[in-house]
Amino acid sequence: MIEIIQTYWLDLLIGSYPNGPLGGLAMTMIIAVVSIALAVPLGVLLALAELSPRRWLSLVTGALITFVRGVPLLMFIFWIYFVVPVITGISIQGTTTLIIALVIFESAYISQIVKAGILALPKGQSEAAESLGMAPWQINVKIILPQAIFNMTPSLISQLSSAVKDTSLGYIINATEVTFATAQINSILLTKPMEVFGILAIVFFVVCTSLTGLASLLEKRLGHAQNAAGVRAS
């Protein structure tokens, strides 16, 4: 195992770059981070739409979110990779497909995190802002969302962790991420699948457990800070 790592660590880390496209763990992290970074604003919009007093907007958005959450990520990957080119004539490359699919998929989950964060705020917050004469969009941008998103940072980091794991599905469509790199090493060595995929398991485990560890650490910190504030305010 150590030998394999010594020989192939660079491939695991960056794929065949600079001779080919960037891949490996670096690409996995880029895909996950970019997807979440794009999914957060989209998730915020979805959450606001679902909580909108306009009934039709709330219903349509709610149905859309329920649909996305009721379908596996792989479906979106297949649709974007195989179906979209048939309809539009434009074929989309594997890594781009994976990012688009992840953004759609994660934004639905993130919308529920943001929604929970908004609903957890005391009603007095929006009432106080309304009483000052602030417009609804100002209240969202200045008062509600900063608090909701800040309080939800731990959940968003957990979501990043599951996005990291989900990038492995990109293997199917030749997105050059760490699973793809590992599979290539496996087909060079042929006789060492246990070691090779053992390394892959360890890589995922270390990255994702660090992220969830960070999330629960933040969770505790925020919990303490909030309790302190809550005691004073009550």
Added chain:
Amino acid sequence: MIEFEAVEKYFGDRHILKSITGSVSKGQVVVVCGPSGSGKSTLIRTVNRLESIDGGHLRVDGRDIHTVRNINELRSGIGFVFQSFGLFPHMSALDNVMIGLRRVRKLGPAEARQIAMERLAGLGLADKADSMPAQLSGGQQQRVAIARAVSMRPAVMLFDEPTSALDPELVSEVLAAIEQLADEGMTIICVTHEMGFARRVADRIWYLEAGRLLHNLDTEDFFKLRQAMRLEAASS
């Protein structure tokens, strides 16, 4: 200045405000009191339309606030202070006071800061401007909330039990701040159980019971009546 005309309010099929009629003139201080659940909060919240009304009319400065088009403009001229302060916990005391001036009054940062600092200083909070709400005592938080409302130069200030979430030793500093406003000629409606304060500061007392405005009396008359009722209750 504020006129209630046969105002009705329902929550579902529960009749919460029953034909409330009364008026508050400019510079007057009205204390609203009554038993828990009698509709005091609901009444005061209808004045800036935090609660809608289901019948009658409510006019502020001659404008029927439940038909007015731009509710935000109207609200910005009515200060509201909540029992639970309602400070924005992610902003410093100064930013809490500045946000209405910046976002609603559209003042520049320098001017907004100057007005906010003056208000905070006026309430004895000059050295707390950069503190976060969680670092302040309840009394200080409530005074920041008052500074925030007053900085908008409202025509009316509404208080809904501003001291009942406070530790007893912090009540007087907040009452003093309200009294100071009253002395400056502010029009005030204040829901409170602090009867000593009411007697000192109020011009009129509104006594609500089960959604009805049972008494609407000059302060002196109200306390005479209360005294008489006490004697009657004691002798029966």
